[in-house]
Amino acid sequence: KKYLALAMLFCVLMSLSDCQCIFKLRTPGENQTHCQDGVDLTWHPKDTKWRNSECQNCTCDQCCYGYATPTRFPEDCVSVFDPKACQYVVHKKDNSSELCPIFAAHGCYVFAQIKDV
Ligand SMILES: *[C@@H]1O[C@H](CO)[C@@H](O)[C@H](O)[C@H]1NC(C)=O
Ligand SMILES: *[C@@H]1O[C@H](CO)[C@@H](O)[C@H](O)[C@H]1NC(C)=O
Numbered sequence: 247k248k249y250l251a252l253a254m255l256f257c258v259l260m261s262l263s264d265c266q267c268i269f270k271l272r273t274p275g276e277n278q279t280h281c282q283d284g285v286d287l288t289w290h291p292k293d294t295k296w297r298n299s300e301c302q303n304c305t306c307d308q309c310c311y312g313y314a315t316p317t318r319f320p321e322d323c324v325s326v327f328d329p330k331a332c333q334y335v336v337h338k339k340d341n342s343s344e345l346c347p348i349f350a351a352h353g354c355y356v357f358a359q360i361k362d363v
């Protein structure tokens with residue numbers, strides 16, 4: 247029993263560390279102090295972080311998906327993406343105010359809904 251629990255916890259940790267980042271390419275017009283977001287075409291000073299409209303957390307070097315995608319949750323639940331909060335919410339199919347536990351997720355950031363297995 248204990249070994250199974252440990253193995254499952256390990257799997258959750260493994261899938262969480264599987265971070266999706268994209269190295270940014272320099273765009274024409276970038277200079278020593280500013281770089282451009284490839285999605286929103288906004289300009290940002292070096293050494294700052296920002297979040298673009300695709301929910302990516304960016305620096306001048308790379309963009310990472312700033313949310314985790316739930317991969318395992320109970321069958322009577324659905325996972326819906328909230329583009330404002332930049333996160334998935336997993337709730338019961340027949341009641342959207344009843345949240346479900348998430349057993350595993352794929353992506354960089356853990357969020358509060360993930361429970362221990
Ligand atoms: C670099 O580019 C940004 C955005 O186009 C501009 O605001 C800034 O003045 C430029 N800085 C230099 C040193 O050219
Ligand atoms: C991603 O960006 C959001 C909004 O700026 C911020 O709250 C969050 O802490 C960032 N996450 C990381 C890991 O930088």
Ligand SMILES: *[C@@H]1O[C@H](CO)[C@@H](O)[C@H](O)[C@H]1NC(C)=O
Nearest residue numbers: 337338340341342343344345
């Ligand atoms: C949905 O779940 C909430 C929270 O558990 C509960 O208060 C509410 O009565 C439920 N609504 C329905 C239609 O079952």
